[in-house]
Amino acid sequence: MRAPADLLRFLRDVRLFTRFAEPELIALAESLHERRLRKNQLLFREGDPGDEMFIVRQGAVLVSKAIRGRVEQVLDHVRPADFFGEMSLLDGSPRSATVQAEADATLLALDRVGLQRLTDTNPRAAAAFFHALVHVFIERLRRSTHQVAEATRWGLEATGLDVESR
Amino acid sequence: MTERPAPAKLELLVRRDDESFEVREVGSALGFIQSRPQRGAEGSFEVSEVRSSVAAERSFILKSAATERFLVLSEPEKFLWEQMDGNTSLQEIATAYVLRYGEFDFDIIPNLIRKLQRARLLTLEPKSRLRQALARNRGQRVAKAVEATLTSLERINLSSRRVQSVFQRLHRWGGFVLFTRAAVVACLAFGVIGGVAAVALMRALDDVFSGFGGRALLGVLAVKLLFFASVALHQLVHGLACVHYRRRVREFGFAFLHGFVPTFYVDVTDIFMATRRARVVTAVSGTLVHLVLGAVAFLVAAHAPVGSFTQAFAVASGIIQWQALALSLYPFCFIEMDGYHVFVDLLGVPTLKHDAVSYVKALLRGRERLRWGRLEALWLAYVGLSSLSIAAFLAFNVWIVVSAVS
Numbered sequence: 001m002r003a004p005a006d007l008l009r010f011l012r013d014v015r016l017f018t019r020f021a022e023p024e025l026i027a028l029a030e031s032l033h034e035r036r037l038r039k040n041q042l043l044f045r046e047g048d049p050g051d052e053m054f055i056v057r058q059g060a061v062l063v064s065k066a067i068r069g070r071v072e073q074v075l076d077h078v079r080p081a082d083f084f085g086e087m088s089l090l091d092g093s094p095r096s097a098t099v100q101a102e103a104d105a106t107l108l109a110l111d112r113v114g115l116q117r118l119t120d121t122n123p124r125a126a127a128a129f130f131h132a133l134v135h136v137f138i139e140r141l142r143r144s145t146h147q148v149a150e151a152t153r154w155g156l157e158a159t160g161l162d163v164e165s166r
Numbered sequence: 167m168t169e170r171p172a173p174a175k176l177e178l179l180v181r182r183d184d185e186s187f188e189v190r191e192v193g194s195a196l197g198f199i200q201s202r203p204q205r206g207a208e209g210s211f212e213v214s215e216v217r218s219s220v221a222a223e224r225s226f227i228l229k230s231a232a233t234e235r236f237l238v239l240s241e242p243e244k245f246l247w248e249q250m251d252g253n254t255s256l257q258e259i260a261t262a263y264v265l266r267y268g269e270f271d272f273d274i275i276p277n278l279i280r281k282l283q284r285a286r287l288l289t290l291e292p293k294s295r296l297r298q299a300l301a302r303n304r305g306q307r308v309a310k311a312v313e314a315t316l317t318s319l320e321r322i323n324l325s326s327r328r329v330q331s332v333f334q335r336l337h338r339w340g341g342f343v344l345f346t347r348a349a350v351v352a353c354l355a356f357g358v359i360g361g362v363a364a365v366a367l368m369r370a371l372d373d374v375f376s377g378f379g380g381r382a383l384l385g386v387l388a389v390k391l392l393f394f395a396s397v398a399l400h401q402l403v404h405g406l407a408c409v410h411y412r413r414r415v416r417e418f419g420f421a422f423l424h425g426f427v428p429t430f431y432v433d434v435t436d437i438f439m440a441t442r443r444a445r446v447v448t449a450v451s452g453t454l455v456h457l458v459l460g461a462v463a464f465l466v467a468a469h470a471p472v473g474s475f476t477q478a479f480a481v482a483s484g485i486i487q488w489q490a491l492a493l494s495l496y497p498f499c500f501i502e503m504d505g506y507h508v509f510v511d512l513l514g515v516p517t518l519k520h521d522a523v524s525y526v527k528a529l530l531r532g533r534e535r536l537r538w539g540r541l542e543a544l545w546l547a548y549v550g551l552s553s554l555s556i557a558a559f560l561a562f563n564v565w566i567v568v569s570a571v572s
Contacts, residue, residue: 040185062189064179074177074189100187154174158197 013081014055016132024125031114037061037101046098050088052109056080059105065097075147077102086133089115199260203279204252206230212439213244217514225516227438236438238516242267243278250282316422325419325431333409333418341406344451353454360461360484363468367481374467375569377478385475386567389482394428396459396487400494401432404452408434411444445511449504453494460487485566498551499559515544522548 011017011025020028035054037043044050046066054061056078063084064072075097078084088095089112119126174194181187205211212229216238226244228237239247245266249259256275263274300316303309333341343349367374378385398420405415417433437448463484470477493499497509502519510518522545528534536542 040187042185062179067178070181072179072181074179150174151176153171154176154194154197157174157194159201 010057010081014083015081015136016055016083016129018132019128020125024122027122028110028114028118028125031117032108032110035107035109037105037107039101039104041101043099043101043107044085044095046095048095050085050095051092052111053083053086053089054099054107054109055083057106057108060102061099061105061107062102063097063099072098083136199257200255202252202255203250203259203282205247205250205282213239213247214439216511216516217442225514227516229436229439236435237281239278242271242274246275246278247282319422322420322422325417325421327417329405329415329418330409333405333415336402337406337409342410344403344406345410345447353457356458356461360457360464360488363461363464364484364488367464367467367477367484370472371481371569373473374481375478377474377476379475381475385479385482389479389486392483393486393490396455396490398430399459400452400455400490401430403455404434404448405432407444407448407451408432408437411437411440411448413437413440413444442511446508449508449511450495453491453504456487456491456494460484460491463487482566489562493559496555498548498555500552500556513544515541518544518548521545 007029008022008025011020011029017025017028032055034057035043037059043054043061058080060080061078061084062074063076063078064074066072076084078099084099085095087093089110092112118129176192178190178192179187180190210231212231214227214229216225216227224241226239226241228239228244228247230236242263246259246263249262254262260275300309300313375382401418405418408415413434413436415432415434416436418431420428420430422428434448437445440448461484463480467477467480467484470480494503495505495508496503497506499506500519500523506519510516515521521541525534525542525545526549529536
């Protein structure tokens with residue numbers, strides 16, 4: 001079944017696929033599964049098993065990590081054309097954070113079978129995919145480092161701790 | 167100029183009973199005012215009031231039993247300290263403060279918290295202006311060399327923190343006699359007899375100093391060395407007084423103050439927690455060593471052959487001992503000697519020097535207007551008298567050296 005034109009147009013805007021040729025995008029689209037979430041609906045919880053990554057096509061989802069009781073720290077708001085869940089796809093580890101819909105959302109899921117097919121049939125596209133993925137990882141690592149620093153600053157300011165004079 | 171960053175924020179998700187949730191941004195300021203500071207458990211601190219006949223406000227000394235350091239708290243700060251029970255948030259503490267004092271000083275709580283958190287409390291090491299100037303001019307070889315030398319000397323510190331038992335034994339084996347009425351009478355007697363001898367000797371000072379002959383510089387150096395030894399005795403008596411009032415001597419040792427002033431020192435800050443009488447006696451008793459030694463020196467000089475080296479040496483020693491006595495007891499010299507501590511204790515203004523210097527500096531820079539309250543008058547008097555006294559002290563010493571050498 002041929003992928004609709006609007007889906008192909010959308011995929012071209014996703015950073016992971018910007019260097020894909022038209023036939024490669026069409027092949028990729030065939031491996032993607034659509035998931036719909038209502039507002040507030042949980043997609044998965046931290047610690048759940050998983051082997052899919054998701055691309056937000058419409059709406060927005062919230063990524064959070066448990067802190068204490070009912071309180072979680074918001075790690076990211078994922079908007080259209082952005083993606084999440086790739087860590088479990090690549091290493092098979094349990095989900096490292098909880099994801100739920102901030103608004104009604106449509107997601108595109110790529111599972112391990114689909115990724116394997118991409119690697120087997122379109123090695124050039126797979127290389128472009130992983131190259132883009134590494135760039136995004138670097139950005140996210142930088143953002144995480146900044147978040148750690150900000151959380152530390154928050155702690156110092158909230159406690160009034162005078163470290164300089166110690 | 168570095169711009170101060172906006173207060174940090176955390177984005178938190180709070181789940182409700184149903185599937186829904188709420189995302190809240192929590193600023194560090196909110197975290198701060200909702201924190202519930204808890205002071206140490208009973209027994210981990212002591213509070214002692216400093217009574218004042220001048221300052222309008224009462225002040226208190228807070229001692230941490232863990233670090234054995236001290237903080238001077240104003241009455242409002244003590245009120246805040248008492249609220250910090252671990253159950254009351256800073257917001258509630260601030261409200262209680264407003265209800266009590268009818269106003270709120272936005273800096274008082276953060277400043278107090280910083281002070282308390284340090285409760286390694288005050289650093290007693292004076293920061294030398296000379297060292298600051300040298301640090302600024304490290305680019306110059308001479309400054310760098312001087313700084314390196316001073317740093318090396320500063321590292322020389324022969325001291326012990328396990329001296330309490332030594333002082334207790336010294337006190338038990340006879341040191342307690344120094345704190346009897348008989349000792350006070352003996353001191354007074356020495357003072358009077360030594361004074362009479364000194365007056366007689368001063369009438370013929372030129373003849374007396376002629377005893378140095380061609381060894382004037384050697385004589386002056388020997389006098390200084392003997393005096394240096396007497397400083398150790400001075401500190402020893404402070405320690406005995408501290409033990410006499412059942413407080414702890416924390417340290418005794420030798421160091422180079424500011425990197426170049428060799429001195430013995432004793433840490434008797436624990437006496438702050440005792441009565442005012444104990445604090446005054448501890449401060450004054452050390453200085454009386456100089457009274458007695460000076461008197462003995464004058465008596466020796468009075469009985470030595472006129473114009474002999476012994477007489478010259480004894481008179482010079484007597485002068486320097488009594489000068490040390492005056493200097494130690496005299497509160498107006500910008501140096502926080504024993505007399506200063508007694509003076510501020512009696513007035514109940516423990517931060518007199520700092521406040522006075524800050525006020526006069528602000529006046530000179532036009533940041534403060536001249537006011538004539540009791541405290542302001544005290545500050546002005548302190549700075550004025552201290553400046554004059556230092557000038558007089560320098561002039562007197564120049565005269566002594568010139569007299570001795572010529």
